[in-house]
Amino acid sequence: MTMLLRSVELEGDVVDVRIAGGRIVQIGPGLSGDAAIVEGRGGALIPGLADHHLHILATAARRASVAIDDVADIDAIAARLAAVEGLGWIRAVGCPAVLADAMTRDDLDVMVPDRPLRMQDQTGALWLLNGAALDRVLAGLGAGDWPASVERDAKGRPTGRIWRGDDWLRGRMATDPPDLAPLGRELARYGVTALADASVSNDARSAALLAEAVRTGTLPQRLMLMSAGPLTAPADGAFTVGPVKLLIDTRALPPFDAMVANIADAHDRGRAAAVHCVTATELAFTLAAFTEAGCQDGDRIEHGSVIAPDAIAAIREAGLRVVTQAGFIAARGDRYLRDVAAQDRPDLYRAASLLNAGIRVAGSSDAPYGPLDPWIGMATSIDRRAPSGAVIGALEGLTPRAALDRYLSPLDDPGGPVRRVAVGGPADLCLLDRPLDRALAAPSSAHVRATWRDGTMIYRYGDI
Template sequence: MIVRNVEVEGRPGLDVRLDGGRIAEIGPKLAARGDEIDGRGGALIPGLCDHHIHLFGFAARADSVVLEDAASLADVAARIARATAARPPGAWIRALGYHETIAGDLTRADLDRLAPRHRLRMQHQTGALWVLNSMALDSLPSHDDPAGLERETGRLWRGDAWLRARMDAQPPPLAPIGRRLASYGITALTDASVTTDADAAARLAEAHRSGALPQRLTLMSGGALAAPADGAYAVGPVKVLLDDHALPDLDDFLARIADARAWARPVAVHCVTAGELALTLAAFGTAGAQVGDRVEHGGVIGAEAVGELKALGLTVVTQPAFIRERGDRYAAQVDPADQPDLYRCASLRAAGVPVAASSDAPYASADPWVGIRAAIDRTSIGGRVMCAGEAVDAATALSLYLGDPADPGGPSRRVGVGAAADLALLDAPLREVLAQPSAERVRATLVAGAVVSGG
C-alpha cells in the first residue's frame, strides 16, 4: 500500500509505502505498487497509544447507565427507569460513574427504590465501590462473602473479580470499543486491570485475533501472566492497587515487588493520593526501582516527591482528561493546599521525570484528543483553569501518547523506514490539527499496514 501526498514530520508532499506491516519507503512520487490512499496533504503520524485503560470496564460502560453528569437523585432515577423499561424483570442493570455529590451516599435500600424488579449494581466514580440492591444481593451466594462486602448496606469494596465470577450476566462485546478507539487514531493499548487473569487475557487475545480489538495489546495483571506464542498480547507490568483506606504494610508491598522481579516484570502502582504515593516511594526506595517501573495516575504529587521520582527513575502515567472532566469538583472538594499538586505534567518533565498520558477509561473519556487538549489548556468543563503551570505545548501534549507501550514517557515513535506501520492519517497538516485538537481530524487508522478505521 502507498499513502500518497502526506506530511511526514513537517515535510509535505511525501508518499509512504507500506510492506509487510512496516514502512518500506518514504519519498515524493513513489512508483505505484498495490493499493493507495490519498492523504490529501494531511499529516501521517504514529498511531496513538493509550498507556492505561480498562478494556472490559470500557466495554461495560457502553452497555450501562452513565451517571457522571447526573444532576440529582431524580435525574439518576429517570435514567435507571429508562434502562429497566427496556429490560425484562430480573435482568441485571449496571450503572456507572455515581458520586456522592449527586445525592449523597446510597445504600441497597436506595437502590431498591430505584429498581425494585431488577438486579441493580451501581459503581462509584472511583471504580473502588459497588452498591447492590436487594435483588442483586439475593442472587449471589452468601457462603463465601469477601471482606469488602457489607450486605446490610449493599456496598462491595474492590470486589470486581468476586462479583463477576458469581453473576450470570453475559460479558459485553469488545468490537464496538475496538472500532471507537481505532476512530481516535489509537493503535496500541495497555490494559491496566489488576484483575486480569489467564481467562481474561485469553478473551482479549481472541478479540485481537478476530479483529474486534485491532490494536496491539499489552496487559498488566496482579499475578503471573504469560504471553501467547502468536503475540496476540504482550505482558506488561505487575499492577499493585493501593487504597488509601486500607494500605498494605511495607513488607507486603515489598513482597509484591519481589514477585514481579521473579517474573522479570516491572511494577505499576496505582497512586492517586499523597499517602499512596508516600508508601510507593518508600517501597521502591527499599526494594530499588528498575526500568519500566511506573506510578499510575499521580493524582497528588507534592513538590518534595518530584525529586524522589526522578532519583528512583520512575515513570508517571497520568490522565490529563481528569482535569477537564473533574476539575470543577476538584476545585470544590480538594484541599486548596493540594490543588497545585493535581495531575502534574510540566513540572515532572522539567525535573526529568518521564511522563506519559492515558485515559483510564471508563473512568474518563477514552478520546486521547480530549486529553491532548486538556494537557495544553488545563481547563475544566466549567471553564476553570487548573494548575496552569502544569500546561505543556501542543507538540509535547501529543508526544505523551506516542511513546512505545513498553516505554511510556520514552522517545516518541516516528514515521520512518523500518518502523511498524501503525499510523494515524489526519485531515490537515499537524500544526493545524494541534491548534484545535479533535478526534474528528483523524481520517484513517492503520495497524501493521492494514486500515482498521476510515480510509
C-alpha cells in the same frame, strides 16, 4: 498488500510513503509504482497513538450500562433508573463519589425495589447492590463465606457496598462478555493502534478473551496486559505481558512489609511494578515501599492524580515513570474546583513539572473512568480547562507537541523516546486531514482521516 500514501506531511516535508508487508519500506517525494493509493492531500502522517492505561472489558461493558456520572443528587439517580425498561439486571456506572459514599442497599431498594441493581462509583472502586442483587450474588453462601470486600454493618448485615470486589462479583454472576467490536472501531477512529490494559483482574480467562479479539480483528490494536497474578504471553503475540499491577487504597493500605514484598516479587518474576496512586497518601506510601524494595526500569506510578512538590524529586531519584490522565480535568475539573482546596489544585495531574524534572510521563485515558478519546487528553494537557472553562494548574500545561508525544511512546516504554514514521518501522500509522501544526492548534479526533495497524487500514473517514 502494498500501499502508497501520497502527499503526506512528515516532519514538516510533504512526501510519499510506501507500505509493504506491514512495514514502511520507502519514504520520499514522487514515489510511483503499482500500489493502492491513498491521497494524503498534505495531511500529517504520525505514528498510531498508544493508550497506556485503560480497562478494555469495563469500557465495552459501559456501553450497555446506565451512565449516571452527570447526576446532581440521589433523586436524579432514582429518576434515571426508573426510566430503564425491562425486567432483568440494571448496571449503572459513574455515580459521583460524594453520592455513592452516602448510600447503602436500603437507599437502592427505595429506588429499584423489584429488579437487581448494581451501581459503580466514579472511581471504579465501589459497587453498590440493592437487596435483590445481593440475594442473587450471596445465594448459597453463609456469612463466613463472604469475602472481605463485602461490607457489613455493626450487626453483620451486608450494607450492599462491595469494595474492590470485581473478581468476586464476576464469579458470582453469569454474564456474557461484552462486544468489543464497537470499542475497537471507536479507538481506530481516534487513531489509536496500541493499548495497555491496566486491569488488576486480568487472568487467564480474560486474557484469552482479549487475545481472541485481537486475532479476529475485533480489537484491531496491539495489546499489552497488566495483571496482579501470573500471566503468559501467547506464542502468536496476540498480547504481551506488562507490569504487575498493585492496587492500593488510602482507606485500607496493605501492611508496609507486604507492599515491599509485592514489589520485590514482581521484579523476581521479571516484571515491572505499576502502582495505583490517586491520593497523596498512596503516593507517599508507594515511594517509601519502592525505596525499601528498590526500583527497576519500567516501574511506574499509575495516575499520579495528586503529586505534592516534594514528591517530584523522589519520583525522579527513584527512576519511576508516571502514567497520567489529563482528561480527568476535562471530565471532572469543576468537581475538583468545588471539592479540592485551592492550595492543593496545582498538585492535580501534573505534567510540565514532571517533564522539567526529567521524569518520563505517558498519557492515557483510564477509560471507562476517564474520556476514551486521546485527543481530549491532549487538548487538556495544553489548556488544562475544566468543563466550565476554568483553568486548573496552568503551570502544568504542555506545548502541543509535548502533549502529542505523551501518546507516541512504545507500550513497553511509556514516556520513553517517541516512535517515528521511518523506513523499516511498523506501519502503525495515523493520517490527519491537515498539517500537524494546524491539527495541534485545536486537537480533535475529528482530524483523523485514516488509521493503519501493521499496514492494514483499520479506519478510514466515512466508514463509521
